[in-house]
Amino acid sequence: MTDATSSSMPAVTPVPGKSSLMTQDARTRKRNAAEARFKAYGIVAIAAGMLMLLILVFNIISRGTGAFQQTFVTMEVELLEEKLDKNGNRDPADLAKVSTFGYAPLLRTAFEAKVAERGIATELEPKAMAGILSAGAAAQLRDFVLADPERIGTTVEFEFLASSRVDGYLKDRVSRDSIANDKNISAEQLDFVDQLIELGVVEKRFNLAFITGADSSDARPEAAGMGVSMMGSLFMMLVVLALALPIGVAASIYLEEFAPKNWLTDIIEVNISNLAAVPSIVFGILGLAVFINYMHLPTSAPLVGGLVLTLMTLPTIIISTRASLKAVPPSIRDAALGVGASKMQSVFHHVLPLAAPGILTGTIIGLAQALGETAPLLLIGMVGFIASNPPDSIASGLLDPNSAMPAQIYEWAKRADPAFYERAWGGIIILLLFLITMNTIAVILRRRFERRW
Amino acid sequence: MNDMRILERDVDTNAIKIAARGVQVYYGDNHAIKDVDVDIQDKTVTAFIGPSGCGKSTFLRCLNRMNDTIDICRVEGDIHIDGEDIYDKRVDPVQLRAKVGMVFQKPNPFPKSIYDNVAYGPRIHGLAKNKAELDDIVERALRRGAIWDEVKDRLHAPGTGLSGGQQQRLCIARAIATEPEVLLMDEPCSALDPIATAQVEELIDELRQNYSVVIVTHSMQQAARVSQKTAFFHLGNLVEYGETGTIFTNPEDSRTESYITGRIG
Numbered sequence: 001m002t003d004a005t006s007s008s009m010p011a012v013t014p015v016p017g018k019s020s021l022m023t024q025d026a027r028t029r030k031r032n033a034a035e036a037r038f039k040a041y042g043i044v045a046i047a048a049g050m051l052m053l054l055i056l057v058f059n060i061i062s063r064g065t066g067a068f069q070q071t072f073v074t075m076e077v078e079l080l081e082e083k084l085d086k087n088g089n090r091d092p093a094d095l096a097k098v099s100t101f102g103y104a105p106l107l108r109t110a111f112e113a114k115v116a117e118r119g120i121a122t123e124l125e126p127k128a129m130a131g132i133l134s135a136g137a138a139a140q141l142r143d144f145v146l147a148d149p150e151r152i153g154t155t156v157e158f159e160f161l162a163s164s165r166v167d168g169y170l171k172d173r174v175s176r177d178s179i180a181n182d183k184n185i186s187a188e189q190l191d192f193v194d195q196l197i198e199l200g201v202v203e204k205r206f207n208l209a210f211i212t213g214a215d216s217s218d219a220r221p222e223a224a225g226m227g228v229s230m231m232g233s234l235f236m237m238l239v240v241l242a243l244a245l246p247i248g249v250a251a252s253i254y255l256e257e258f259a260p261k262n263w264l265t266d267i268i269e270v271n272i273s274n275l276a277a278v279p280s281i282v283f284g285i286l287g288l289a290v291f292i293n294y295m296h297l298p299t300s301a302p303l304v305g306g307l308v309l310t311l312m313t314l315p316t317i318i319i320s321t322r323a324s325l326k327a328v329p330p331s332i333r334d335a336a337l338g339v340g341a342s343k344m345q346s347v348f349h350h351v352l353p354l355a356a357p358g359i360l361t362g363t364i365i366g367l368a369q370a371l372g373e374t375a376p377l378l379l380i381g382m383v384g385f386i387a388s389n390p391p392d393s394i395a396s397g398l399l400d401p402n403s404a405m406p407a408q409i410y411e412w413a414k415r416a417d418p419a420f421y422e423r424a425w426g427g428i429i430i431l432l433l434f435l436i437t438m439n440t441i442a443v444i445l446r447r448r449f450e451r452r453w
Numbered sequence: 454m455n456d457m458r459i460l461e462r463d464v465d466t467n468a469i470k471i472a473a474r475g476v477q478v479y480y481g482d483n484h485a486i487k488d489v490d491v492d493i494q495d496k497t498v499t500a501f502i503g504p505s506g507c508g509k510s511t512f513l514r515c516l517n518r519m520n521d522t523i524d525i526c527r528v529e530g531d532i533h534i535d536g537e538d539i540y541d542k543r544v545d546p547v548q549l550r551a552k553v554g555m556v557f558q559k560p561n562p563f564p565k566s567i568y569d570n571v572a573y574g575p576r577i578h579g580l581a582k583n584k585a586e587l588d589d590i591v592e593r594a595l596r597r598g599a600i601w602d603e604v605k606d607r608l609h610a611p612g613t614g615l616s617g618g619q620q621q622r623l624c625i626a627r628a629i630a631t632e633p634e635v636l637l638m639d640e641p642c643s644a645l646d647p648i649a650t651a652q653v654e655e656l657i658d659e660l661r662q663n664y665s666v667v668i669v670t671h672s673m674q675q676a677a678r679v680s681q682k683t684a685f686f687h688l689g690n691l692v693e694y695g696e697t698g699t700i701f702t703n704p705e706d707s708r709t710e711s712y713i714t715g716r717i718g
Contacts, residue, residue, distance in 0.1 A: 261524055331561035335624070337522065339574035339631055340551030349573070350563055 060428055067426025070207035070222060071162035071170045073133055073196070077110040078155040079145060090149040103138040103145075104130065118199055122192050132189055132202075134161035134222050162202060164221045164419035166193055170204050173418060210426060214388050215408060221419035224412065226427050228390050232302050232382070232402030233371060233434075235391070239306025239398070240313055240370050245363050247310075248317030255318075256325040257347050276315035283312045284376030292380060300381040300401035308380060309370040316369060320362025324355040357449040364442035368435050374406040383407040405431045470495040470635060470665040471516060476530035478511050478520065485511050487689040489530075493635075493682075498657060498666045500676035500697065503686035504712065509669045510558075512686070513637050516667065517553035518546040534635065551578055554633035558640040560620035562612035562627070567604050570612040570623055571595060574631035590630055598626025599656045618649020625656060629664070636660060638668040642675065654679050673713055677701050685709045 019025060024032070081088065083105055084098055108126035115122060115129070122129070130137075137160040144158075145151055161167075165185040168174035176187050196202040213225025259265045287308035291297045297304050328351045336346030377383055382403050391397035403411070405427065413424040471493040478486035486508045493499050501509035511520070518539060520526040532539050539549050551574070562570050571591045574580075581587035591608075595601040600622040604615070612623055621641055628636060638657070642650040657679045660666055670676050676683050677697060684694040685708075693700060693709045704710045 329561075331557065331559055332563065333522070334519070334555075334557055335561040335563060335627075336573075337519065337550060338517075338555035338557065339577075339627060340547055340554075341573075341577055342547045345577055349577075354564065 060425060060432070063422065064425030064427075064429040066171050066173075067210055067423045067429075068207060069171070069204050070210070071167040071202060071204050072159045073162050073166075073202050074157060074159050075107075075110050075114065075201070076155055076157050077106055077141065078113075079141075079152050080106060080109070081153045084145060084152050085149070090152065092146070092149060095146060095149055098142070100138040100142050103141045106141060107133060107137060114201070120192070120195050120199075122188070122195070124188055124192055128186070128189060129192060131185070132163055132166045132193055132196075134163050135220050136161065136216075136223050161222045162193075164417060166190075166202070167204075167222050168419060169193060170197075170202070171422075173422070210423070211430065214390065215403065215411070218415060218417065221415075221417050221423065224420065224423055226405065226408060226430050228388075229403040229405050229408035230430070231390050231397060232305070232407075233404045235302035235394075235397040235402070236306040236309055236404055237367055237371060239303060240309045240367060241363075243307070243310040244313045244317055244366065248314050248363070248366075249321055249359060251314075252318045252321035252325060253347060253352070256322050257351070258343065272315050272318050276319055279375070280312050280373050281375040281379065283308050284379035286311065287376060288379045298399055298401070300403075301399050302382075302402050302404070303398040304380050305377055305382050305404060306398075308376045309373060312373065312376065313366040313370045316366040317359075317363055320365070321355070321359045324358025324362070325351060327358065328354045357446045360445050360449070361442050364438055364445075368438050371434060371438070372406055372431065374404075374410050377404055377407045383411055405434070468495040469493070470497075470534065471667075472531075472533045473512075473515075474531045476512065476515060476528065476532060478508070478515060478529075479527045480511075480523070481525045485689055486515070489691045491684060491691060491694055493665060493667060495665045496661055496663070497682055498661050498668060498680040499682045499684065500680035501667065501669045501684050501686060502671075502673060502676045502712070503692075505671070507686040508689045509684075509686045510639050513639055513667060513669050516635070516637055517550050517555055519550075519555065521546050551631050552633055553635045553637060554628035554631060556621070556624050556628050556636065556638045556641050559644055560617055560624050562615070562620050562623050564611065564613050566609045567595075567612045567615070567623060568608040571627050571630045574627060578631055580631065594626040594630035595623075597629055597660070598622045599652060599659075600626055616649070618645045618652060621645060621649065621653060622656065625653070625660075629660070633664065635665045635667065638666065640669050640671060643671060650675070673701070685712060687712070 014020075083102060085095060087094055107130040111129035112126050114120070140158065140160065144156070162170075163185070165174050165179065165182065166189075169185075169190055170193075174185075176190060179185050179187065179190070193202055209223070209227075210225045211230075212227035213223065214228040215225070216223040255265060255268065287304060291304045291307050292299055297307075332350050332354065333346050336350045337343075341349065374383070381401070391400055391402065409424050409427040409431065412420040412427060415421075469492045471491075473489055473491045473493075476486055476489045477484070489512060501513060503509050514520045515528055515532060516534075516539075520528060528540060534549075534553065538544070563573065565573075568591055571594050572581075572587055575587060575590045581590055592601065592605075595604060600619055603619060604610075604623075612620065615623060621644070625636075625638075625641070641657075642653050645653065654675065657666055657668065661681075668676075668679065680697045682695065683697040683700040685692045685700065685704075685706075687708050693704060693706045695705075700709060701713055704713065
């Protein structure tokens with residue numbers, strides 16, 4: 001309050017016929033109603049989007065988490081000398097002659113011993129008992145023995161993967177009704193499994209091998225893992241990052257800051273925009289024609305995959321880099337030129353650091369797009385390939401045949417066994433975790449760059 | 454227009470720093486500057502006045518070849534600084550701009566620290582041999598920019614965090630840190646309040662000791678206050694050029710008179 005006014009409001013006599021601020025006129029009411037309607041549409045649209053997202057996330061998690069758990073069977077197996085080393089001389093050459101087939105009897109014996117020891121009532125043949133194990137169980141024994149022949153003759157406790165049917169039974173995917181016509185497992189075997197569960201011999205646990213392991217053949221879905229295809233994706237991303245970022249940023253800086261504006265640069269601009277919209281499978285067939293058929297680079301190699309994805313990612317990086325260069329105010333360029341900086345100094349000292357957060361975000365979004373891309377990989381043979389071992393060096397990582405995460409997921413999804421279907425969903429969880437991580441890194445880096453001033 | 458200070462100030466020297474003859478500037482098909490002849494003296498503040506779009510900023514930007522950065526801009530005629538043709542093929546505009554500094558209409562400090570803003574020019578031109586010398590140059594420039602006392606305790610704070618007037622004085626300090634011979638100022642006070650304007654004007658008057666200052670301004674009062682010579686531009690023509698006192702009190706051309714009395718513009 002100032003000295004000039006008194007403490008009470010001055011009295012005003014209302015003018016008849018003059019509209020009051022206290023009542024809304026028809027026009028205002030109409031405009032307010034339109035605004036309220038528009039807000040409601042927006043909220044409905046967002047709610048619909050969120051609902052879809054929730055359904056998607058719920059679906060993926062409910063179907064995919066099973067893949068991270070696996071059923072294991074704990075068994076003591078006596079590594080009988082008369083089966084594994086008839087000569088008794090532990091000669092590795094002789095030991096290697098015993099095939100996985102030769103190890104199968106040990107498993108049967110182990111089950112017989114278990115039944116006798118724990119007093120399990122079952123009419124199953126020993127062979128049928130061993131049938132609850134993964135087909136890879138004998139190979140697991142053999143690898144163990146060949147690693148150290150001195151282990152022959154001892155009794156060792158093993159954790160075997162259960163077969164995918166038994167695993168499905170523990171995850172409620174397989175029931176006694178569903179296996180009526182199944183040759184791989186019988187109701188009696190499930191009864192036997194029930195008894196073993198009670199004894200704690202069969203149990204479901206977290207399965208690290210799904211994250212670190214390699215893909216497996218059609219017959220052993222329980223052994224399939226994402227690890228090797230993750231390495232494939234990693235090496236592809238390294239190639240993409242090493243090529244697409246420098247090429248893309250250099251091209252954008254030249255086009256945006258140095259190139260004269262004429263018909264040629266106009267054509268280049270239009271073409272870059274169009275390239276961003278080219279279906280990725282076109283890049284795949286280009287990669288097949290150029291990198292594999294013409295340049296004779298190895299098929300299915302992450303190097304080729306990376307080159308193809310680089311072509312695909314370049315337009316994204318160029319467009320986002322140019323946009324962030326354009327967003328730097330021209331006054332900064334003027335300021336730099338005004339104190340006598342050269343064009344290049346003004347770009348590298350002032351414009352580029354200011355554009356860096358945008359460039360970084362564009363690059364990571366481009367990488368994320370490339371990480372999830374499947375179609376071009378179909379054409380260069382990175383799908384349907386079973387890589388059994390993770391690469392042991394950078395060269396082998398780049399040049400040896402491998403798969404990639406989305407290709408692996410696609411591969412699992414098209415196999416017949418429902419156990420693979422579950423792994424496809426699990427693979428999607430891993431892929432999404434990677435994408436979320438990348439986007440988080442993008443946000444963090446962006447924040448850090450921007451917080452400097 | 455009556456400003457009491459006009460008559461107090463004389464031109465200290467008659468040495469010609471910049472000579473322009475027959476300068477034509479085209480933006481595409483638009484003829485922006487028409488046949489301008491002007492001699493700008495050393496250690497003098499020369500003001501360019503005129504209505505918006507009359508070409509005074511365009512002409513100013515010809516003097517350090519900032520128009521080179523605009524693709525469609527074409528400059529004809531001769532502009533000599535110290536007798537050397539700055540549009541000669543052998544002249545590198547980058548070298549020219551180190552000699553002819555510029556302050557822009559909107560304060561445009563780099564988004565770096567106050568220190569780095571001023572040190573940038575000396576660094577890229579290699580004016581300092583070591584950190585101590587650079588510190589000296591920065592301090593001297595900030596002192597001459599009349600902003601040292603306000604920022605000496607926060608040299609490493611961002612330059613963009615200063616007020617508008619401080620930012621503009623920082624930009625002036627940045628421009629003089631490279632030891633230019635000519636300082637071009639394109640409406641340096643248009644974004645500032647009256648107090649900051651007064652500070653900058655005082656600064657301009659001090660800078661006259663060492664530099665030839667060319668200032669573009671919309672404010673006739675400002676031209677009258679700070680300059681010794683004034684050039685009036687209208688529709689791309691240099692209408693009248695002479696002693697500031699004469700231009701404001703006794704103009705020859707009727708257009709100049711109309712402008713300074715507020716009838717056109």
